[in-house]
Structures are given as structure tokens and as C-alpha cells.
Amino acid sequence: MSGLKRPARVTVGDRVRFDGQLRGVLAVSALAVTLSDGERPYRVVPLLELFEAEDFEVVDTPMRMPLPPASLLETFPEAVVEKALWWEGHVLEVLHGLLPGAEPGTAPRPGYGLDRSLTARQRAKAAELSAAGHRVSASTVAHRRRRYQEHGVIGLADHRPVRKRPQFGEVDDAVVTAMRQAIDEAVDASTRTGTFLLWRTGEILKASPEGQQVKLPSQRTLYRLLAKPTAGTHATGSATTRRSRAHGAQGPHGELPVFAPGEVMQIDSTPLDVLVRLDNGVAGKVELTAMVDVATRTVTAAVLRPTTKSVDASVLLARTVTPELMRPGWVDALKMSRSVLPHRRLLALDERLEQAAARPVIVPEMIVCDHGKAFISRNFRSACRFLEIELQPTHKGSPFEKGHIEKMLGSVATLFAQFLPGYTGRNNDHRGRHLEGERLWSPLELQDLLDEWIVAHWQNRPHDGLRDPAHPGRLFTPNEKYAALVEACGYVPVALSGDDYLELLPAEWRVVNDYGIRIKNRTYDSPELGRMRRQDSGIQAKRGLWEVHRDPYDVSRIWVRDHRRDNTWVQASWKFLNRVPVPFGDLAWDHVSHQLPRATEAEIADAVAALLTRAHAGPQSDTGPRSNKRDRRVAARTKAAGPITPASTSSGTSCEDTSEESEETLAEVIPLGLFDPLEDPWKRP
Structure with a gap:
């Protein structure tokens, strides 16, 4: 027994060398092996005799084929699928002697027993199908059997109805290459139409000897071809979006791992799509500069300024690390003590939170910004260095690297700015008429409204980016996520x-x-x-x-x-x-759902509704009916110029008398006959 050359295993389908011939293993039992034989249908050899043979060896053991892609059958027509499944049943009977679904102990039908060779079973199946009117030869059955063993049921299907179409059809590769070059050249150029891209494609082909030999397809075919490489590139659309896509990351969008509030914060500024009444009385726009915490999506601070400067960014940083105090007129539901925030626990550490509004105080560890002058200035860098905050500028032309703040600034226009008088829309195509004549807010008044809206609406609004990882159907609000991070695990x-x-x-x-x-x-x-x-x-x-x-x-x-x-x-x-x-699971949800006392959803909803109603109405005027835009502009400029001193002051009239007289009477203003860009062009003379 010590001389036995016993292999690791012998299975059906193996090829072995025995008695001077290569034989296939047809069946294996506990005591014997059934081998194919050129002279007889099969040969049963005891295991001991097989292993003791001098020339015995397993020639090769083919690796088991991977599971076939059966789910691809969904792409085939129903008739083709039914035909493939029909063939599968017959092939399985040829391979195993039994039809699929046969009861245990069922004997093979005559001609399909495993004591017969595979070739004999294939002949029997061909005869059976031919007798049923299918006209199938034994070679066809063998071909189907091999296809099934290699590709599974998908190999029995007719692939003609679902042949993969070439990505660019029959168009020459040189045309596709030239068209891609034309599209790449147009990335940083002004937006042009598809006609120009096709013309440029032809010019590129003419510039090379190989391209001159290529015959361009018809104009209609070229336009159909152009739609494929330009898909998603905005080649004939927005130039800003086109450059952003072309110069952006080609791999997965990276994302810094964030585990705690303040670990990564983002800052940016953008013009607010609302007209305000500036200090000089003229309608104009202001810029919104804000900072958002990536972990909780909390807007820690937001400021409005005519033009963002480095000092404004530093002020924004200071507001981030200080509590937002309750202001006169704010409803009681906006207090931190009535929110889901852990007010009692935080109050023991910071007494400033006694009268704080429901907005978390977050100290940044890293701030991500773009290359705007206000954010890379010495002033802002010094402020970050003093607070031991790491400043991380993004790559130039890569706004997606601070996508959270970009999205937040866009959401302000949708959720807040459109309710204000003087809303201009995102571009001239969306701008209304006579906006300067509306009752506009001043920057300070609008700043107060924005602060209240952030506390009342944004911090209590479920955010799509704050889903519970264990239950993606659940959404956290920024305040809930901040509170849950205290109890979080992962x-x-x-x-x-x-x-x-x-x-x-x-x-x-x-x-x-x-x-x-x-x-x-x-x-x-x-x-x-x-x-x-x-x-x-x-x-x-x-x-x-x-x-x-x-x-x-x-x-x-x-x-x-x-x-x-x-x-x-x-x-x-x-x-x-x-x-x-983090956080996830019912523990975090239970933690943020059982903070008492807390404001109800109805109270918060009423506060937001009242805020938007008040904001839409515009500032109240105490001077009676609204004056027209010319009167308001003249009055504002007159006030800015100071009191008018009459000529009689030179004869000894006191300055006090002059001031009183100037307040009672204003000099008549006679407008010059110049072009007024603010005048209504549709007004009849």
C-alpha cells in the first residue's frame, strides 16, 4: 500500500493515463472508477488497480469554470430565453442522465444511463429530438453541451438579437481621434456650436497625411457621432461647467475622513442674488461669506458685505467660535435650551451659552478655502495661525474640492433669498423688472434676517448628506448630528x-x-x-x-x-x-429624540413661516406712502452731503439756525437732461 500513487482527488471529467491510454473519468464510486475506453463504451477499474498501475497519473485537472453570468438573460428577448432554458434541460439530461427536477432515486431513461458513454448519450438525445421534429444532429447536441459547460445557460442563447453595438459605429478611428482633439481644444475657449467642432475636426484631419486619406461620413452621421464624446462635457454649453469638468479629478471624488465637528470646515463667498438698499441709498448687491462644518453641515457663521475683504473672513472666523445669542424679537423656540443640542452639558463648560440660540459653537481644526484674496491674505492666515487652525487651499480651478460650501451657498438662494423683495434670480434670464422700486432691506436688516433663518430653518432642516449609515432612510438635521456625535460609535x-x-x-x-x-x-x-x-x-x-x-x-x-x-x-x-x-443606529436617534424640554416641530415651523412672511414684506416705512426711486435717491444723496448752508451765514447767522432751516427746507433739485440708466424705458412721456 505504501507504493500507491494516490492523487489529491479524482473527479468526473478528469483525464488520467492508464494502461497506455489517455482516458476520461466518467463516474467515481467508493471502490471503482468508470473510465472511457476506445474499444468499449466504458471500463470499470477498481481504485487499487488504478492507483497501483505503473503509468497512472492525472494528466490535467481542469479548473472549475466560474458561475456563468445568468443575470444577462434579462437582456435577451423572451422567446430566446425560453429556447435557452429548453436546451438546458436536454443538455443536463445528457450530462447527468436525469432531467432537471427529477425526484431522488429516479432511474435514467433508456439510453441516458451513466453506464453509457457521453457520445452515446448525445446520439440518443439527437435521435429523440429529431423524432420530435427538431432535426438535431449528434454534433449539434455536442456543441450545445460544450457551450453550456463553458458559459452556462447564457451559452445556449441566440446572441444575434443582443449583439453589442460598436461605441462609435463604423466611423473610422481617425475621425473619432480628430473629433476628441477638437473637443479638448475647446475646453478653455469660448463656447461654440457643434458646427464649429465638426469644422475643426475636418481641419485636424487635413493637417495630417493619414487624415487626408480618410473619407468623412455624412453630416448627419457626424452630428450623431459628436453627441457621444461630448456627452456630459458641456462642449456646447456652459463654459464654466465645461472647464470644471475637464480640469477636475478623473478618479473618484476624494473626501477627507471627518469624525468630529470642526475637524474639517469650508469657507467661501458668492454674490447674493438679492438687491439691498446700500448706505448711499442706491440699490445694489452684497456678497455672502459663510463657513460650514463638514461633519454636521452646520453653518457656523454667515456675513453679508458689499465686497468680501480679509477682515470680513476674520470676523466670520470669530463668529464661528462664539455663541449666537438670542436677539429681541426671536421666538422662544429658537433657544438652545429648547433644542436637541446638549445644552445642560455644554453650559457646565461654557457659561456664554446661557442665553444662546440653537446654533452649535464649533472650533475649526482645518479650514478648506479657494484662492480668493480674502482667504489667502496675511490677515486671515494670521487669524488662523493664532487660533492654531490649519488652512488648506484647494487646487486652482477645482471648486468640487469644497463642494459642501458651494452647495450650501446655492441652497441659500433657493431656500431663503427667493422670498426676499429684490430677488434677482441667478442670472439675467431670471431677473424681473422694476426691482429697484421694491421695498428693499438694508444690509444690516438683511443680516439679522439671515442669522435668524439659519437658526430657525437651516439648523432644523433634515440634510441629505446627514443620513444614518445604518438606516439611509433616516436623515439628521445639523443640530441632531452635532448632538449625536457626542454618543457616536462606528x-x-x-x-x-x-x-x-x-x-x-x-x-x-x-x-x-x-x-x-x-x-x-x-x-x-x-x-x-x-x-x-x-x-x-x-x-x-x-x-x-x-x-x-x-x-x-x-x-x-x-x-x-x-x-x-x-x-x-x-x-x-x-x-x-x-x-x-458615525453616528449610526437607534442609539444615536434615541439620544437626539428625547432631549427635554425641546421645541416642537410646529413651533419651529411657525417661526420659519413668520420669518419668511416678514422678510418678503420688506422693511416697514414710517414716512407714509413710498416715494419714487428718484426722490429716495435724491434724499439719500442730500443727506449724505450734509446740511445746506445758505448765503446768509456769512452775515453772522449761527450754525445752529442754519441747521434748523436746512432741515425744514431742501433746495430744489433740477435734474440735467442726461441719460438715466435706471429710468423705466417703457414709461410713456
Whole structure:
């Protein structure tokens, strides 16, 4: 027994060398092995005799094929799927001797027993199908059997109805290359139409000897071709968006891991889409400069200034680290003591919170900003250095690196500014008429309204970026997230892998966007998705979507089938995976839901409604009916110029008498006949 050459295992399908011949293993039992034999249908050899043979060896053991992509059957017509499943039943009977679903102990039908060779069973199946009117030969059955063993049921389907269409059709590659070059050249140029891009494509081809030999397709074909490489690039749209997409990151959008309030904060400024009454009495715009905490989405401070300067950024930083005190006229529901914030615990550490409003006080550790002069100035840098705050400028032309503050500033226009008189819209196409004649707020009055709106609305509004990782259907408000971080904890999911297991996972069809793939409010991304972003998968039945497999019990990652590269798998991880998501679970929700006493939702809603109503009405006037815009402008300029001194002052009239006289009577103002840009052009003379 010591001389036995026993292999690791002998299974059906192996090829062994025995008795001077290569033989296939047809069946294996506890005592014997059934081998193929050239002279007879089969040969039963005891295991001891097989292992003791001098020339015995397992020639090769083919690796088990991976599970076939059965979910791709969804892309085939119903008739093709039914035909493939019909063939699968017959092929399985040829391979195993029994039809699918046969009861245990069922004997094979005559001609399909495993004591017969595979070739004999294939002949029997061909005869059976031919007798049923299908006219199938034994070679056809063998071909189907091999296709099934290699590709599974998908190999039995007729692929003609779902052939993948070429990405750019039959157009010469040189035309596509020239068109891509023309699109790249137009990134930093002014926006032009598709006609120019096609003309430039022809010029590029003419400039090279190889391109001169290429015949351009018809104009209609070129326009259809142009739509593919320009998809998602804004090549004929917004120049700002086009440059941002072209110069932005090509891989996954990076995100700093944030575990606590203040760990990463972002600052930026933008013109507010509202006219205000400036100090000189003329209507104009102001800039909104704000700071947002990434972990909680809390707007820690926001200031309005005619032009943002470095000192304004420093003031904003100071307001961030100090409490927002309750102001006269604010409803009691806006107090921190009546919010979900842990007021009692914080009050023991900071007595300034006694009369504070419900807005967290957050000390920044890192501030992300762009290269605006106000943020890279010596003044602002000195303030950050004094408070031991790290200042991290973004790359130039990369606004996505501070996307949280960019989105927040845009939300202010949607959620707050549009309710104000003098709202201009985001551009001239959205601007109304006669805005200067409305009752406009002054910058100081508007600042007070904005502060109240942030406390009343923004901090109590559920934020889409503050979803509970364990329950994505739940949304935190900024105040709730700040309170929950005190009790937070996290976990690291266990990774899952294996191609066989992937095929068993449920499949979905999704678009691969710039930011990755979004499934059930979770975002997944990977560097390997770069070639799929905004691209067509080629699966016409699914409208060019990509096949995604996911484990419903593990949200850490998903797998995307690359239909363009031999159906290989690309793994994409959940963007929160490397952040150890906090907070999560019922503990955090219970913590923020049982703070007593707290303002009710109805009280907060009433406060927000009253605020918007008051803001929309504009400032109240104590001088009676509103004067026209010319009178207001003249009065403002007269007031700014100071009291008018009459000529009689030279004869000894006191300055006090002069002031009283000037307050009672104003000099008549005779306007010159000049062009007035503020005059109503539709007014009849």
C-alpha cells in the first residue's frame, strides 16, 4: 500500500493515463472508477488497480469554470430565453442522465444511463429530438453541451438579437481621434456650436497625411457621432461647467475622513442674488461669506458685505467660535435650551451659552478655502495661525474640492433669498423688472434676517448628506448630528469577494456617474470605474446601463460588470467605508429624540413661516406712502452731503439756525437732461 500513487482527488471529467491510454473519468464510486475506453463504451477499474498501475497519473485537472453570468438573460428577448432554458434541460439530461427536477432515486431513461458513454448519450438525445421534429444532429447536441459547460445557460442563447453595438459605429478611428482633439481644444475657449467642432475636426484631419486619406461620413452621421464624446462635457454649453469638468479629478471624488465637528470646515463667498438698499441709498448687491462644518453641515457663521475683504473672513472666523445669542424679537423656540443640542452639558463648560440660540459653537481644526484674496491674505492666515487652525487651499480651478460650501451657498438662494423683495434670480434670464422700486432691506436688516433663518430653518432642516449609515432612510438635521456625535460609535464591515458568489448576488442596472454609482441613497466609487463614467455599456436592452451586483446584507461594496472588457468585475466601495461612519443606529436617534424640554416641530415651523412672511414684506416705512426711486435717491444723496448752508451765514447767522432751516427746507433739485440708466424705458412721456 505504501507504493500507491494516490492523487489529491479524482473527479468526473478528469483525464488520467492508464494502461497506455489517455482516458476520461466518467463516474467515481467508493471502490471503482468508470473510465472511457476506445474499444468499449466504458471500463470499470477498481481504485487499487488504478492507483497501483505503473503509468497512472492525472494528466490535467481542469479548473472549475466560474458561475456563468445568468443575470444577462434579462437582456435577451423572451422567446430566446425560453429556447435557452429548453436546451438546458436536454443538455443536463445528457450530462447527468436525469432531467432537471427529477425526484431522488429516479432511474435514467433508456439510453441516458451513466453506464453509457457521453457520445452515446448525445446520439440518443439527437435521435429523440429529431423524432420530435427538431432535426438535431449528434454534433449539434455536442456543441450545445460544450457551450453550456463553458458559459452556462447564457451559452445556449441566440446572441444575434443582443449583439453589442460598436461605441462609435463604423466611423473610422481617425475621425473619432480628430473629433476628441477638437473637443479638448475647446475646453478653455469660448463656447461654440457643434458646427464649429465638426469644422475643426475636418481641419485636424487635413493637417495630417493619414487624415487626408480618410473619407468623412455624412453630416448627419457626424452630428450623431459628436453627441457621444461630448456627452456630459458641456462642449456646447456652459463654459464654466465645461472647464470644471475637464480640469477636475478623473478618479473618484476624494473626501477627507471627518469624525468630529470642526475637524474639517469650508469657507467661501458668492454674490447674493438679492438687491439691498446700500448706505448711499442706491440699490445694489452684497456678497455672502459663510463657513460650514463638514461633519454636521452646520453653518457656523454667515456675513453679508458689499465686497468680501480679509477682515470680513476674520470676523466670520470669530463668529464661528462664539455663541449666537438670542436677539429681541426671536421666538422662544429658537433657544438652545429648547433644542436637541446638549445644552445642560455644554453650559457646565461654557457659561456664554446661557442665553444662546440653537446654533452649535464649533472650533475649526482645518479650514478648506479657494484662492480668493480674502482667504489667502496675511490677515486671515494670521487669524488662523493664532487660533492654531490649519488652512488648506484647494487646487486652482477645482471648486468640487469644497463642494459642501458651494452647495450650501446655492441652497441659500433657493431656500431663503427667493422670498426676499429684490430677488434677482441667478442670472439675467431670471431677473424681473422694476426691482429697484421694491421695498428693499438694508444690509444690516438683511443680516439679522439671515442669522435668524439659519437658526430657525437651516439648523432644523433634515440634510441629505446627514443620513444614518445604518438606516439611509433616516436623515439628521445639523443640530441632531452635532448632538449625536457626542454618543457616536462606528464599525468596519467585513469585505466579501469571490466571482462565484458575485454571480449569486442580486443584480441591478445603474448609470455610472462622475461621482460613482448611487444605490439606495449610498454612493459607491472606485478608480477602475473611470472608463465607465458617463459611458454606454453597450447593452441595448438595458438602455446602456451597467450591471451591478450587491449583497443586501453587506453595504460595504458593490461589483460592476465591465461589459466592454470580457465581462470582468470591478469592485466599488462605499464612500463612507473608509470614514468609519458615525453616528449610526437607534442609539444615536434615541439620544437626539428625547432631549427635554425641546421645541416642537410646529413651533419651529411657525417661526420659519413668520420669518419668511416678514422678510418678503420688506422693511416697514414710517414716512407714509413710498416715494419714487428718484426722490429716495435724491434724499439719500442730500443727506449724505450734509446740511445746506445758505448765503446768509456769512452775515453772522449761527450754525445752529442754519441747521434748523436746512432741515425744514431742501433746495430744489433740477435734474440735467442726461441719460438715466435706471429710468423705466417703457414709461410713456
